[in-house]
Amino acid sequence: MYGVVRVLVYTAGPAQLRGLAGLVAALGASEAFALTPGREDEVAQHAYGVFNRVYRVDAERLTPGQLAELLEGLYAEHQPDLVVGPAVKDGVDAGSRLAARQSLPMFTEAVSVELFDGGLRVRRQVLGGRAMAVLESGLPALVTVKPQLWEEKAPSETGAEISTVKPPAALVEEESWEPKKREAVDLESAEVVVGVGRGFRRKEDLAMAEELARLLGGVVGASRPIVADYGWLSEDRWIGISGKKIRPKLYIAIGISGTPQHMAATMDSKVIVAINKDKNAPIFQYADYGVVADLYKFLPVLIEKLKEKLGK
Amino acid sequence: MGRYGASPSLHGTLWQPLGAVEGSVAIGGVLPSMPLNIAVLVKASLDPNMIRTGSDGGVDAAATPLAISEYDKNAVEAAVQLKEKHGGRVVAVSALTWGPSARKRKELEQVIREALAMGVDEAHIIIDDALIPGDPLLTARAVTALLQKLGGFDLIITGEASMDMISGQIGGRVAALMGLPFISYARSLEVDAGAGVVRAVRDLEESLQTVKAKMPAVVSVTGEANKPRIPTLLQIRRAMRKPVKTYSLSDLEVDSVAKPRLVEMKLIQVKRKNVIIEAETLEQAAEKLIEYLEQEGVLPK
Numbered sequence A: 001m002y003g004v005v006r007v008l009v010y011t012a013g014p015a016q017l018r019g020l021a022g023l024v025a026a027l028g029a030s031e032a033f034a035l036t037p038g039r040e041d042e043v044a045q046h047a048y049g050v051f052n053r054v055y056r057v058d059a060e061r062l063t064p065g066q067l068a069e070l071l072e073g074l075y076a077e078h079q080p081d082l083v084v085g086p087a088v089k090d091g092v093d094a095g096s097r098l099a100a101r102q103s104l105p106m107f108t109e110a111v112s113v114e115l116f117d118g119g120l121r122v123r124r125q126v127l128g129g130r131a132m133a134v135l136e137s138g139l140p141a142l143v144t145v146k147p148q149l150w151e152e153k154a155p156s157e158t159g160a161e162i163s164t165v166k167p168p169a170a171l172v173e174e175e176s177w178e179p180k181k182r183e184a185v186d187l188e189s190a191e192v193v194v195g196v197g198r199g200f201r202r203k204e205d206l207a208m209a210e211e212l213a214r215l216l217g218g219v220v221g222a223s224r225p226i227v228a229d230y231g232w233l234s235e236d237r238w239i240g241i242s243g244k245k246i247r248p249k250l251y252i253a254i255g256i257s258g259t260p261q262h263m264a265a266t267m268d269s270k271v272i273v274a275i276n277k278d279k280n281a282p283i284f285q286y287a288d289y290g291v292v293a294d295l296y297k298f299l300p301v302l303i304e305k306l307k308e309k310l311g312k
Numbered sequence B: 001m002g003r004y005g006a007s008p009s010l011h012g013t014l015w016q017p018l019g020a021v022e023g024s025v026a027i028g029g030v031l032p033s034m035p036l037n038i039a040v041l042v043k044a045s046l047d048p049n050m051i052r053t054g055s056d057g058g059v060d061a062a063a064t065p066l067a068i069s070e071y072d073k074n075a076v077e078a079a080v081q082l083k084e085k086h087g088g089r090v091v092a093v094s095a096l097t098w099g100p101s102a103r104k105r106k107e108l109e110q111v112i113r114e115a116l117a118m119g120v121d122e123a124h125i126i127i128d129d130a131l132i133p134g135d136p137l138l139t140a141r142a143v144t145a146l147l148q149k150l151g152g153f154d155l156i157i158t159g160e161a162s163m164d165m166i167s168g169q170i171g172g173r174v175a176a177l178m179g180l181p182f183i184s185y186a187r188s189l190e191v192d193a194g195a196g197v198v199r200a201v202r203d204l205e206e207s208l209q210t211v212k213a214k215m216p217a218v219v220s221v222t223g224e225a226n227k228p229r230i231p232t233l234l235q236i237r238r239a240m241r242k243p244v245k246t247y248s249l250s251d252l253e254v255d256s257v258a259k260p261r262l263v264e265m266k267l268i269q270v271k272r273k274n275v276i277i278e279a280e281t282l283e284q285a286a287e288k289l290i291e292y293l294e295q296e297g298v299l300p301k
């Protein structure tokens, strides 16, 4: 398309290869190489045909430092025009190190990536998600993206050649590792989401939101503090630029102030309702319907009325 | 505290044996066994809650006020807490990345004063038009050069990402340029001064990972790492007397480079109905809300 474009892809785990292969295909790269940790069978399953070679690191997972070190070796060998990684925490960490060592411009979590003659144009959300920035740079450069955004473009055929490499020693040593609790809720495809924020004073009080969600056939999501500070709900219920993006028909935000970092991930909702006791809360600017009320007084009434209405 | 300018020792040879440095004595007057030299990287970010736009919906960066980046406050708090526990000093380092610099440097100074009021001992800031608008590649080089010039840090702490550009690169870039271990997204952090080790819990998407690294090291902290203190009026007043030193890129012997072009930055427009439901009673409000939701066709059938 634009002459020879050579891409080096890296991941924190083989499943991310799918979306990144999709981006490689969309860019029309002439050559592509991928680096991923993971088990042999998993990697084989994701060794998409767009890759000239997949370098499999013989480890379940890598520290970002190890990933960066391996990437540097491959960077020197293949001299890519573009390095593409996953916009996850370890992916951004590893990318920032490679970018510094190789003097590359880097764009974190691009939502679009285009190549033009000799250059790269990306769009990314900035200012807590309130604004979209367009940036252009020369090549070589590094971008991280959410792999999900390109999964549909992923080629179906696999069978790229796989070479196995050994992980290097780590400067930062892992002492323990503990998976987070999951509840298998799918916020991203839910039709109705009831969002809870710091207006709730105790974990038990979330039962009101759960009841409301149940009546409406929806699921409960939350602002960052509810998940990350208080640990009242699991990570997969976190709505916002650093959590999940939702696109329901109805989003009811309760006791949430409406900061840009939260609201940016709710923009695709069809209808937004806000319940907040502060009439000046920014959430009302983002809402179709607002109720200025104490949630502790209003929710029981709303739940009763809904039960009457829906005959439940 | 010596007033800035009166103290040539600020230049380069900052790290005297700590017992000799004013203000570094630990609580109770007992000198701790291994005081820490900590640098905290603080950004004056465009405030996402105060965005000003031009007529085309483009963000008017010049008119949008700067504020201390949310998670850099957590970095300051983490640094000050470590100082309180182990003794030592905390230095803030910041680079101005929004212009016009003549106006914005005042706002940067405000941001720095806030960090000083929280317990940072002194600040070093980089002001140079070549850094505006900011790009992590050049900013990280400038910050690294300044950290190397000051020298002798055990820990360099920053926030996981700035609240304006959300790139999350500075910690990793600085660590890589300095050849130091980097621990990103720490939600808790402690120092074993005797062993010269920093230990942290990294808060990742799917897991919590406890890691350790030899100091010196670079750490980025998340918003959950602590609750940043709110300085008292007295602390704010005292912060006015703490030293702040300014550098240009040439002072740091950093060459400017071609940066990515910020072609545009536009507000994402939201069109919402903004109906506030007015009613005498909560019952009536609930009924009205249900009516609206039915009209919208979003209630279960």
Ligand SMILES: Cc1cc2nc3c(=O)[nH]c(=O)nc-3n(C[C@H](O)[C@H](O)[C@H](O)COP(=O)(O)OP(=O)(O)OC[C@H]3O[C@@H](n4cnc5c(N)ncnc54)[C@H](O)[C@@H]3O)c2cc1C
Residues within 6 Å of the ligand: A196, A197, A198, A199, A200, A222, A223, A224, A225, A226, A238, A239, A240, A241, A242, A243, A254, A255, A256, A257, A258, A259, A260, A261, A262, A275, A276, A277, A278, A281, A293, A294, A295, A296, B070, B071, B161, B162, B163, B166
């Ligand atoms: C880089 C960055 C990334 C971030 N990412 C995210 C993210 O992904 N998701 C996210 O959510 N946040 C994120 N944040 C944090 C965000 O800025 C806010 O701190 C957070 O969203 C606030 O949560 P909240 O609205 O629940 O709490 P608050 O802002 O404290 O709001 C609580 C609201 O509840 C109302 N209230 C209190 N009591 C009652 C009551 N009895 N009845 C009714 N209303 C009541 C109050 O009026 C207030 O408006 C991020 C921040 C940064 C800087």
